[in-house]
Every structure is written in C-alpha cells, then in structure tokens.
Amino acid sequence: MINANFPPTIRPIMSAQLRPSALITLFENTATTAGGSSTGLRDRLCAALRQAMITGALAGGERLPSSRILAADLRLSRVTVEAAYAQVEAEGYLQRQTGRGTFVNASLPHSTVSRNNKTASVGLSRLSARGHKMVATGGCRDPLLPVPFAAGSPDLSAFPLKIWKQITARQLRTQGEKLLGYGDPQGYQPLREAVASYLQQSRGVLCNPEQILITTSSQQALQLLAMLLIDPADTVWLEQPGYSGARNAFASAGADICPVPVDGEGMAPEPDLPVPRLIYLTPSHHYPTGASLSLPRRLHLLDYAKRHGSWIVEDDYDSELHYDGRPLPAMQGLDKHQQVIYLGTFSKVLFPSLRLAYVVLPPALVAPMVTLRTVSDGHSSQLMQAVTAEFMQAGHFASHLRFSRQLYHSRRDHLLEQIRKKIEWLTPQVAAGGLQLAAHLPAGQEQYLSLLAAQAGVETPRLSPLFLGDSGQHQDGWLLGFSALTPAEITGAINRLASLKVSAS
Numbered sequence: 472m473i474n475a476n477f478p479p480t481i482r483p484i485m486s487a488q489l490r491p492s493a494l495i496t497l498f499e500n501t502a503t504t505a506g507g508s509s510t511g512l513r514d515r516l517c518a519a520l521r522q523a524m525i526t527g528a529l530a531g532g533e534r535l536p537s538s539r540i541l542a543a544d545l546r547l548s549r550v551t552v553e554a555a556y557a558q559v560e561a562e563g564y565l566q567r568q569t570g571r572g573t574f575v576n577a578s579l580p581h582s583t584v585s586r587n588n589k590t591a592s593v594g595l596s597r598l599s600a601r602g603h604k605m606v607a608t609g610g611c612r613d614p615l616l617p618v619p620f621a622a623g624s625p626d627l628s629a630f631p632l633k634i635w636k637q638i639t640a641r642q643l644r645t646q647g648e649k650l651l652g653y654g655d656p657q658g659y660q661p662l663r664e665a666v667a668s669y670l671q672q673s674r675g676v677l678c679n680p681e682q683i684l685i686t687t688s689s690q691q692a693l694q695l696l697a698m699l700l701i702d703p704a705d706t707v708w709l710e711q712p713g714y715s716g717a718r719n720a721f722a723s724a725g726a727d728i729c730p731v732p733v734d735g736e737g738m739a740p741e742p743d744l745p746v747p748r749l750i751y752l753t754p755s756h757h758y759p760t761g762a763s764l765s766l767p768r769r770l771h772l773l774d775y776a777k778r779h780g781s782w783i784v785e786d787d788y789d790s791e792l793h794y795d796g797r798p799l800p801a802m803q804g805l806d807k808h809q810q811v812i813y814l815g816t817f818s819k820v821l822f823p824s825l826r827l828a829y830v831v832l833p834p835a836l837v838a839p840m841v842t843l844r845t846v847s848d849g850h851s852s853q854l855m856q857a858v859t860a861e862f863m864q865a866g867h868f869a870s871h872l873r874f875s876r877q878l879y880h881s882r883r884d885h886l887l888e889q890i891r892k893k894i895e896w897l898t899p900q901v902a903a904g905g906l907q908l909a910a911h912l913p914a915g916q917e918q919y920l921s922l923l924a925a926q927a928g929v930e931t932p933r934l935s936p937l938f939l940g941d942s943g944q945h946q947d948g949w950l951l952g953f954s955a956l957t958p959a960e961i962t963g964a965i966n967r968l969a970s971l972k973v974s975a976s
Contacts, residue, residue, distance in 0.1 A: 497522050498545055512547055516555040524564055524575055525606075532577035535565070553922050560925070561932060563612025569928040576612075605723035611690055611716045613823065617955030619964030621930045623789075623906025626955045627822055629878055634867055635858065642857045650853040656844045657837075658685025658829070659856035665863040666815075666829050674790060675800030676813055678831045684840050687826040687851050689788060689816045690716050695843050696749075696812065697724035699836070700782055705748035710738050712937035712946075714758045717751045717786065730939040733757055737764030738772070749782045754802045755790040759909045759937055759950045761902025769802050776810050783811045789819045791872050792954075793904035794880040809833035817859065819906060820872060827851055827859055879954045882961065883908065886953045889965040896973050897949075906954040909934060917947035919974045927967040 497519040523529040535541070538552040545552070556573055559565050567573045598606065617624045642650060657663070663680040670676035686692045693716065701707065703725030709718055711730035722728055729747065731740045737757055738750075750772060754764035764772075776783050785802045803813040813831035821827075832840055844850070862868050883902075890899050890910065900909040912920055917933055924931040934948035953961060 513554045520559050529575050533575045535573045557925050620951040623952040624955045638858050638861050654850040654853040656850045657841045662856045662860035665860050675804035684830045686828045689814045689828045692830045693720035697721050701726045706745045708747040708750040746779045747781050751784045753786045755798050777808050786814045789905050791820050795903040882953045885958045893969040907952040910949050912947040923971045929964050
C-alpha cells in the first residue's frame with residue numbers, strides 16, 4: 472500500500488497487524504456495505520478508518536499515513552482524506568499533532584482497540600440489537616487537553632487544589648476506613664444534603680436529599696434514564712440542534728428521535744409532532760446556541776407533558792456559570808405534577824475527573840433508579856463524595872464559583888472582541904454564560920474552513936453534527952470553547968483563524 476522505501480515513521484500501517492492492503496480493502500468494502508455510490512467518498516473513508524480502529528487493525532497510539540500518501544493509495548483527492556481525518560478526529564478516534572502527524576487516540580479503551588482482528592470481528596457480529604445501536608452512535612468522548620478551541624472545559628489551573636488536598640487528607644484521617652468500603656448506591660448522605668441545599672437556594676429546585684441520586688456523570692444519568700423509561704420505538708423530543716450525548720443515550724435505547732427546532736426562546740414544538748414519551752431540554756442555557764427557554768414555553772411544555780403523560784429531563788449542565796444578569800430559576804421549580812427530572816454535574820465547575828453528578832428525581836422514580844444503579848456501577852467514590860460534601864459545606868464551592876464566573880466572563884468577552892476585530896466571516900452568537908459559544912460560518916464553508924483551521928493547529932468543533940436529519944435547518948458554524956484558555960492563547964488562535972480565506976465556490 473505504501474512504498475517500502477519510505478522510512479518506518481511514515482509507514483505505520485505496514486505493521487504485522489495491518490497488511491498493506493487492509494485499509495484499501497476496508498475502504499473498498501464500504502462501497503457494498505454502505506450502499507455503493509450513494510455514499511460519499513469522505514463518509515466511506517470515515518467508516519473504513521473507524522472499522523480499522525474498532526477491529527484492532529489500527530492500535531491506540533499508532534501513527535497513520537499522511538493525507539498525501541493515503542490519498543495516493545486510495546486514489547482520492549487529498550482534500551477528501553483531510554476531511555475524513557478531521558471528522559474522525561472530531562469524533563475522538565484520532566489525535567493530530569502539528570509537525571508530527573496523525574495518531575490513533577492512545578486513550579481509546581483496549582476493549583475497543585483490539586489487536587486480534589478475527590476475534591474482534593466475531594465479537595462485533597455477536598452484539599445485541601441494542602449493542603449495535605450503542606456502537607453506531609459513535610460514543611461520547613471529551614478532549615483530553617484544553618487546546619484552542621476544543622469543547623468547553625474548566626480552567627484546572629484556577630482550581631483551589633491546596634484546599635482540596637487539605638480536605639482530602641482530613642477526610643482520610645477522620646473516617647478513612649469507612650470511606651474505603653462500599654457506599655450507598657443513592658449517594659453519600661452529606662453530599663446529597665449539600666446538593667439539595669445548594670439547588671434550593673441557587674436554582675429554585677424543589678427537592679429534599681431523599682430525591683437525589685449521585686452518579687458518576689450526567690451522561691451516566693441519561694443512560695440510566697433511557698434504560699428505565701424508554702422502550703424501543705418510543706418517541707423522544709430533542710432540541711434541534713442539540714446535545715449529541717443525549718441523542719446517543721436515547722437512540723441506543725431504541726427511541727425514535729424527533730428533532731424539535733430551537734429559536735431565540737428555546738424549543739418551539741409544532742402542534743402536529745408525535746406525542747413523546749420523554750422530552751429532553753437544556754432550558755437555562757441551550758446547548759449549543761445559549762438561548763434560554765422562555766417562561767411561556769416552559770409553562771406550555773409542562774402543561775403538555777401533564778396532559779400526555781410525558782417525562783421532561785431538564786439538563787442544567789452549566790447554569791452556575793452565568794455572566795449576564797440572573798438566569799431563570801430551574802424549570803423543575805415550576806413542576807406541580809412530579810414529571811420533571813433534573814440533572815446537574817460537578818465536571819464543569821470543579822474538574823472533569825472528579826466523576827460526580829446528580830439527579831433530582833420525582834419520588835416515584837427514586838427506588839427504581841437506585842435499583843438500576845446497583846446493577847450499573849454500584850456507587851460513586853465514597854472518598855470523592857465526602858471531600859466534595861465538605862468543600863460545599865465549608866463555603867469553598869461558592870467562592871470558587873464566584874471566581875470562575877469572573878474569570879470565564881472576561882475570557883468570553885475577550886474572545887468576542889478578538890472575533891469582531893479580526894474575522895469578518897465568523898459571526899458569534901453571544902451566550903449569557905457557559906464554557907463555549909457558537910459562531911456561524913458562511914453557508915457551505917464549515918467543512919472547508921474546519922480543514923484549514925486544523926492545518927493551522929486550531930481545533931474548531933463543528934455545529935453541523937449537532938443537527939439531525941436533512942431538514943434544511945442545518946447551520947454551518949463552530950462551537951468555540953474559551954474557558955480554559957488564557958487571553959494570549961485566545962488571541963494567538965484567533966490570529967491563526969484570521970489568516971484563513973473563505974472559499975470562492
């Protein structure tokens with residue numbers, strides 16, 4: 472497949488695990504398995520690359536050929552290969568390093584990247600229908616490093632690590648053996664009490680500690696809710712555009728996903744939509760546009776859910792980070808009929824590897840969800856729950872939030888100023904808070920400009936994958952994370968983007 476005269480460093484797929492013809496064969500096979508010429512060349516190459524990594528033909532950390540070499544081998548244009556690399560990188564399979572090359576993400580779990588092709592292929596053929604649906608979603612992967620402009624991540628250098636270490640040492644000293652044992656699957660009682668108090672005071676959530684379930688992430692909570700509440704072919708309303716993690720969770724449960732358009736007042740359902748079993752919302756700060764669901768629409772959706780027996784999942788993923796004015800109280804506080812399930816997470820305001828989130832459940836769902844948790848991963852880390860509880864009770868959580876709001880507010884404003892001064896073809900959509908902001912591109916330019924940005928060493932997560940279907944509602948754009956970047960890093964990345972030229976086509 473690649474000239475043997477090339478040095479080994481640029482002939483990664485010449486290894487014993489992947490014979491020279493393997494990637495060519497996988498690519499050619501997609502013409503049959505994906506429906507022949509009706510599938511674009513870029514999509515076929517993406518499918519071949521994913522299959523190579525899933526089956527172990529390409530192993531974690533392995534280097535791929537350059538786009539020039541692969542384009543020549545597959546008889547494709549280099550632009551097509553670059554676009555495929557960029558797409559698979561955005562999905563988390565690849566890592567591209569300027570000046571070094573393109574590598575299979577070394578952090579992919581070994582169960583996904585297997586060295587035994589035959590065994591892996593047999594395993595895939597034996598997956599359940601639900602297993603196939605889960606794999607088909609592509610999964611949910613967050614960037615490992617806060618590079619410009621990867622999806623929003625908190626600034627870990629701003630976290631009060633010294634205080635956290637002191638609390639951790641104190642918890643180990645005072646109740647170390649207890650915290651090393653099994654824990655309550657519903658969650659550590661003092662943490663549930665601290666969360667309930669915080670939500671009542673800051674978000675207007677009506678709850679008590681007995682309604683709270685501590686999970687490892689909001690994504691786990693969505694997966695548990697999908698398993699508990701959704702049967703195959705049940706209709707689920709999702710915001711359009713919307714959070715792909717929620718789409719993956721409900722699609723993997725067999726739900727029929729119904730995309731509902733979002734405007735400046737949030738989700739705007741039409742009267743003729745199919746009645747949903749569940750409605751998923753980000754009402755305080757819509758992902759990705761930043762719109763807030765207006766009060767009339769909140770009341771309308773609550774009334775609709777009551778009349779049709781639908782559940783509402785309110786994902787309040789970053790409401791703590793609000794910069795302009797005060798956010799509307801949580802939708803859950805308006806719920807008089809116990810139909811809203813409220814989600815929150817510590818990943819955005821403390822640090823991602825803490826792996827703690829929470830769900831406020833209607834009383835009728837508490838026991839079923841706790842039981843389901845016991846057959847999932849049992850419980851979250853006792854030690855981390857205890858440390859987080861003391862961190863909140865001692866006032867450190869509130870102090871860190873105040874500091875984070877000021878810091879991220881200034882960085883958002885700096886990003887907006889830089890874009891407005893230097894990039895006339897990029898239109899930011901100002902959001903009142905959050906860790907990232909959406910920015911619109913000229914129609915038809917997203918793939919081309921994203922490719923150029925990647926070549927310039929800037930990650931630009933695309934907006935179009937957050938839309939479902941071919942409804943014509945897709946918008947070209949980027950979702951630019953700013954919170955973990957210094958002003959100098961923001962300025963440098965914008966300068967690189969400003970040098971890009973919009974295609975004349």
